Amino acid sequence: MTKTTKTMVLVLALAIGSGVVAMPLAEPIARAQEVREIEIVVRGGYQPSRIVVREGERVRLRFVRHEYASCTREVVFPALGIRRELPPHQPVVIELPELAVGEHEFRCGMNMVRGTIVVEPR
Numbered sequence: 001m002t003k004t005t006k007t008m009v010l011v012l013a014l015a016i017g018s019g020v021v022a023m024p025l026a027e028p029i030a031r032a033q034e035v036r037e038i039e040i041v042v043r044g045g046y047q048p049s050r051i052v053v054r055e056g057e058r059v060r061l062r063f064v065r066h067e068y069a070s071c072t073r074e075v076v077f078p079a080l081g082i083r084r085e086l087p088p089h090q091p092v093v094i095e096l097p098e099l100a101v102g103e104h105e106f107r108c109g110m111n112m113v114r115g116t117i118v119v120e121p122r
């Protein structure tokens with residue numbers, strides 16, 4: 001490398017590093033649909049225990065367990081293959097996949113406390 005080439009390489013490297021020469025950043029892709037977040041309080045049961053959503057609606061459940069009773073330690077969505085631990089007073093967010101029209105059950109690990117997600121047709 002000649003001295004001039006070395007200098008040019010150095011200048012270019014500095015320019016990139018300092019952000020003077022920047023690669024165009026991809027624009028964040030606008031979300032086609034907002035996600036609806038529903039909070040479910042867990043205390044001797046699920047509140048609300050019946051959640052009605054629309055077909056195709058994107059839903060995220062936020063479980064907040066306000067108790068130490070071991071019964072509700074886990075939440076299970078049998079048909080969806082979802083099983084999550086719910087530590088006390090620590091929100092746990094569960095992103096649901098697209099659900100078919102109808103009723104989808106969720107329950108505690110022992111199947112004592114139950115809730116239902118009702119998906120209504122459009």
Ligand SMILES: [Cu+2]
Binds near residue numbers: 071072109111
């Ligand atoms: Cu239980």
